[in-house]
Amino acid sequence: MSTALSVRNLRLYFSTRKGVVKAVDNASFDLRKGETLAIVGESGCGKSSLARALIRLLPRNVHTYSGEVLLDGVDVMKLSEEMFRRSVRWRKISMVFQGAQNSLNPVLKVGFQVAEPLMIHFGVSKEEALAEAKRYLRLVGIHESFADRYPFELSGGMKQRAVIAMALITHPEIVILDEPTSALDVITQANIINLLKRLQSEMGLSYIFITHDIALTSELADRVAVMYAGEIVEISDAEEFYRRPRHPYAEKLMASVPTLRTDKKLEFIPGTPPSLINPPPGCRFAPRCPYAFERCLRESPPPYEYKTGSFVRCWLYHEGKR
């Protein structure tokens, strides 16, 4: 199993008027070729910041941006902005953004927008790029006549497909999907997920699938990473995770999600996530964790590898209490 992406100690902090926000705090994970890694967490946990850190689309008030990101053996963090733009962004890694349907330019035709990455990154001529764009539109299930239409003429689901085509047209290895179906209705969502599944097997893509919807992650995820307050608190294989999440937060989160087909007692997690500006010492989930003991409040647990490639940040496992 070869590795598409290897992330080590990734940090992204922002400077704000209120202090330094530690949006991504020491994230490490591997993405294997052809597989999907889901990153799941609630709002404010840092998952979108992680996506932006990987594709290096950063705002102006960055305080810290460090770590190691190995792509095909090269640490792309060390590349200059220009080199990153030319060789990595949209060449090796592309992204489908949150609310992507609204990020289509309303005054440009759809076909042109899908073709743009080719023209920009590969210097392809307009005619060739448009022809390729039409091919990809067909690939994502949109009739090629829509290439000459404007975004407002497309439905929500079609716009989402167009954005996916735009992310794929440069034939990247890795696609980051940040809430790709959030504003769509359930049936359209299922259709888009079907499409993503098909494309993954046809084009050999590796996905990083970011969402807050745990049930939805199971549609694509081979492995799941759970983020809480800027940290990755668990990485597990899909078979393990959906049946028995290891980290207390992941466990409680799973218990709070209503299911259609099984009858279960729903639980909720009292309290709120900590501020990312001054996270408490010790485990960040400790204040809300029903299993917390004294060490949890004092020391922040390092990752515990309970199986090759699977980690959990929890003292319960370090101390063999589980």
Added chain:
Amino acid sequence: MGEDNVLLRVENLKMWHAMRRGLFGGVVYVRAVDGVTFSLAPGEAVSVVGESGSGKTTLGKTILRLHEPTDGKLIFKGRDITHTPEKELMWFKRETGLVQQDPYGAMPSFMTIYRILEEPLIIHKVGTKEERSEMIFKALEEVRLTPVEDFAFKYPHMLSGGQLQRVAIARALILKPSLVVADEPVSMLDASVRVEILTLMRELQEKRGISFIYITHDLSTTRYFSEWIFIMYAGHIVERARTKALLQNPLHPYTRALLAAIPDPDPENRKRFREVPPGEPPSLVNPPPGCRFAPRCPYATERCRREEPPEFEVEPDHFVKCWLYVGAR
């Protein structure tokens, strides 16, 4: 839904929004709610499930008389309030409450929580200042925002989304209404908080015997909340049944598609494709004649495309608007 004990009766309710089509076009209508009929008993909770554009939100707002119905009848506690002018509806406003989707947008940012809860009481001239104070603190306690003195004098921006929704619930209940409409009350909240809020609403609903109309697109939450489920599609209620019955035995092809499309957390999901109908819901401006789901329905017949089906009661308390069940009553 016994006919004798009815709090709310909705008869062939229609709500069409007028829309200007460009400079020279005439007026066209968006038929958001296009013929809805049902009754609601006191203390009964109903989930109205549909996608965006199904008309579920408009239905909720029309029932609360935020819009005046275009056609049909709205009867509350035996009184016909379909076209009653707003001035004469104060008694009705005292009997109803609304919980909205956006917790921050639903609160005036410049008022304290205390003041926000006091407003309905002031408007309806309830109690003296001291009595109102007591009622407000009690309301905060009931939604478990304690210590109440702390929360009462905070401003909305100081509270989390979940806490603000509790305030919204307190506000909706403070006049002791008999009907509450909750429009996607948890879809803007984090997953772990949703359960808390839904549980709270259910507790209060059962304790006080309030009728609830819970509007959502998330079918998975309905089983924890309501006795009945209404499935809405393109302005119509296409299936009505008791919660268990609908989830175990969905009849309408759209309901079936909906259920098939919703994933549960299951690692096997990624290994297979879901069978779902293609396409999108129709435009509400020029809906197709006949059944509105016909263009996407795998079982559609010629009749489906021509004639709009009526509602058939396939089994007791299970109604479907679909020609496939024409054999039933």
Added chain:
Amino acid sequence: MSSRVEYGWRATLRELFTYKSAILGIAILAFLVALSVYAVVTIPYDQAVKLWRGSENVWINNPRNALPEWWEWFAGKKLPRTLVLDSRVTGFGVSKAVTPVVGTDMKLVTINYIIDYNYDDFPSEVNIFFSARYQKNPPLVKLVVQKPGGEEIEFPRFSLRAPNDSLYYSISKDVLSTLVSYYASKHGGVNVSDRLTSIELTFGRASREGLESGALEVEKGMYRVRIDAVCFGEDSDLDARIVVYGKVHGPAGTDNLRRPLEIALLWGAPVALAFGLTASLLTTVLQMVIATIGAWYGGVIDDIIQRLTEVYMILPFLPFLIMISAFYKIDIWVILAVVIVLSIFGGGIKSTRALVLSIKEYPYIEAAKVYGASNARIIFLYIIPKILPPLVPGLISAVPGFVFLEAALSFLGLGDPFLPTWGKVLNDAFNAGALYRGYFYWVLEPAALLMLTAFAFAFLGFALDRVVNPRLREM
């Protein structure tokens, strides 16, 4: 991630103070307010108007067109201050002796003035004001001037023409001819330049070369001026006041009517602030209410208001104002009222209306309708408090516009004719040709204060805008 961009008052203020521009603006404003308070407290309104309108006699002891005292630092020499010596006031440098002439009802009155003159420049003017008491015959007066170098110049006797007569020493032709002939004879046939003035001849070191070339230096030292008068009648008496006018006066100088400019500059502050703030406040509030009502009710009401606004926006503001003030007698209150009326349906209505239209759709408005809030209640308790904060920066930033408007009107001579304002000072300066004559301070001082006011409000307004409008912040 929910970004809570609304903050309470205290947090807004705290954030405001992180902007240096706001601090600067507030500091300048505090200064102007202090000035205003001082002005109103020390010189009440009626007195200010009276003083400013006052005829020459009120300010007779002030020099004309004098520079501000601090100008000395730039001039590099000691500029003369005004010296007033009055025989009625016992003090250093004045003495009076009355000697009755035995056997008659005449009296000899001698008044001696001692002037210790140490300035580097000549006085601007010298006047002697007489105050005599007599029955039938006015006193006969002789003036003698003794310079530090010992020269004594006697002036021919003259009779007072009235009990309160004045000798305008510096412009009197008789005085000049006396001085010229004195020096002509003293220096034997010298051709005294006709450029020399009485002041220069009196206070200057009169060397032969100097007299011919017309350029004399100031002679410093003790000057004695003696008035020998013969009064007729038992009860007759004579007093005299000599005023040696300086070239500087006060912190702000004087104008051509000898009025000390600091009064008008001081009083201009409260007028400018009050006018600007009141006009801006009333205009903003009225616009807000009108726009909200129009946007809320929509339909015909909204259409009428919008059309009215559009017509208003096309109308030329200043010409209207000029016409009105040309035809009608106006004071500052009328100007204020007219300015407000002409501004009500201005462009602010359009932007406020847009704001209200978007707020109308907010969930909390809908919630209010559900629990039965009336339209009036929603407008005044739910919508207006929400749109108030975004309007505050605009309110502040509009103040300088109104201040300048009032100043412009005064400058054009169309403002309140009696109230001392900065614009009025500019108007007087312009009418007197101040810049032609080099009285630059007369123009610069009010202009500087106007600009200072504008800066203060502009800084404060910009900073407030950035605090209130989250998109302008750097987050």
